[in-house]
Amino acid sequence: MTRSILEKLKKTAWYLGVPAVNFAVSTITFPILSTYLSASDYGVIGYFGSLILFINVFYGLSFNTYFMSVYHRYEPGERGVLIRKLVSALLVWNVVFYPVSVGLLALFLHFNNVRIPLVPFGVLALAIAGASFFRNFLQVSYRLDGAAFRFFAFMSSQKIVLTAAILFFVVYWRLGALGHYWGTLVAEGVFLLIVLRIYFRSHGLAFDKVLTRDALRVSLPLLPASLLYIPCVSYDTIVLAKVGTLSELGIYNVGKNIGTYLYTVGYALYQVFEPVIYRAVSERNSKALVKTVVQLTLAIGFLVVVLNAVLPQVVAYLTNNRFNNAVPYARILLLSSGLMVLFSVGDAILGALQKTKTILWIHATAAVLCLVSHTYSATHWGHIGVAWSTVLVFGYVFLMSAAIGFYELKRATPAAFKLQTA
Numbered sequence: 001m002t003r004s005i006l007e008k009l010k011k012t013a014w015y016l017g018v019p020a021v022n023f024a025v026s027t028i029t030f031p032i033l034s035t036y037l038s039a040s041d042y043g044v045i046g047y048f049g050s051l052i053l054f055i056n057v058f059y060g061l062s063f064n065t066y067f068m069s070v071y072h073r074y075e076p077g078e079r080g081v082l083i084r085k086l087v088s089a090l091l092v093w094n095v096v097f098y099p100v101s102v103g104l105l106a107l108f109l110h111f112n113n114v115r116i117p118l119v120p121f122g123v124l125a126l127a128i129a130g131a132s133f134f135r136n137f138l139q140v141s142y143r144l145d146g147a148a149f150r151f152f153a154f155m156s157s158q159k160i161v162l163t164a165a166i167l168f169f170v171v172y173w174r175l176g177a178l179g180h181y182w183g184t185l186v187a188e189g190v191f192l193l194i195v196l197r198i199y200f201r202s203h204g205l206a207f208d209k210v211l212t213r214d215a216l217r218v219s220l221p222l223l224p225a226s227l228l229y230i231p232c233v234s235y236d237t238i239v240l241a242k243v244g245t246l247s248e249l250g251i252y253n254v255g256k257n258i259g260t261y262l263y264t265v266g267y268a269l270y271q272v273f274e275p276v277i278y279r280a281v282s283e284r285n286s287k288a289l290v291k292t293v294v295q296l297t298l299a300i301g302f303l304v305v306v307l308n309a310v311l312p313q314v315v316a317y318l319t320n321n322r323f324n325n326a327v328p329y330a331r332i333l334l335l336s337s338g339l340m341v342l343f344s345v346g347d348a349i350l351g352a353l354q355k356t357k358t359i360l361w362i363h364a365t366a367a368v369l370c371l372v373s374h375t376y377s378a379t380h381w382g383h384i385g386v387a388w389s390t391v392l393v394f395g396y397v398f399l400m401s402a403a404i405g406f407y408e409l410k411r412a413t414p415a416a417f418k419l420q421t422a
Helices: 002-036 039-060 063-073 076-111 118-132 135-145 148-172 176-200 209-219 222-240 246-283 286-318 324-352 356-411
Strands: none
Touching: 002 148, 002 246, 002 286, 039 076, 039 118, 039 176, 039 222, 039 246, 063 076, 063 135, 063 209, 063 246, 063 324, 076 118, 076 135, 076 176, 076 209, 118 176, 135 148, 135 176, 135 246, 148 176, 209 222, 222 246, 222 356, 246 286, 246 324, 246 356, 286 324, 286 356, 324 356
């Protein structure tokens, strides 16, 4: 019994080591980047980051969600083959889709009279999106296998390499926002080669029409659901670009980035519980899920209180006192970041049950609420109003997804947990 508890504590420590490393690296490098990146640079990075989310959905096709939903239905020796087949299909698809995505982004910028150039910023951002998705399968495998140290080593090394590359191009070459994109692309390219080596080793591409068809059956309904959810995390930046200056948008994004610190730590906590969630769903164990939600909610609430208490000092340090006016935004966006983490629990339950239509319905109503609330708030109350609007939207999504997720689990039958690849 004692040995089992110690093993769980050890794994938890490794999982929590990931946000610890991320936090430490960001704490050291954020002040440096704030010195070399202007408010307009942050505006460019934030704007394209929001837009790319809409297109990024089509690069991954939500295959990672399918992978998680069937993971425990395969024997350990079969999971490597499963990954190779899914990755092979996505590699071919991404090669085809990249030029299409560039064209779609060009059309959007043209018809919306956006003066930020597609080349090089948009083209690089899309390349990063295509390269970064493939490591998700390895990360998920480590988490669901309980390989905590491997997960820590992989995620921490990825963060360190990414940060070093960004610093090289931004600080040494003084390329501003362009350097941020080049550094990110180089780092993601390196890790793309690493994970492909791990996936395939001495094997070639593996295609399975039946598996791909089943993955598409589950994932395609998730694409509109994902698209409808994206406004919740990105429409604030897009709508604010129309009502204020690029510099003010940059200050808002600084506050948003600092608020995201909570999401980084909180999501790591969620990842500790994620294997428990998927296993509990497969066993229809509502008691374990309730315990998980309560523990996670208390942890997130504690983090919000602590970070709010020291936020002015944190912002002053991280930005070298250049963007202290980002504090009001950061305070509010801490709350929305916490709710984003909690929403992941309900979404995971529904995803494990493959209730894609239910996810679609929840995301659709959240998108409508987001579009109406953000647009009205931007027009009447500006940036601070939109920040509060994000809290409203994520509060709604969390409550709806959790309530419906537990309801669907309670009424699920054993047939819901069988593979459907025939």
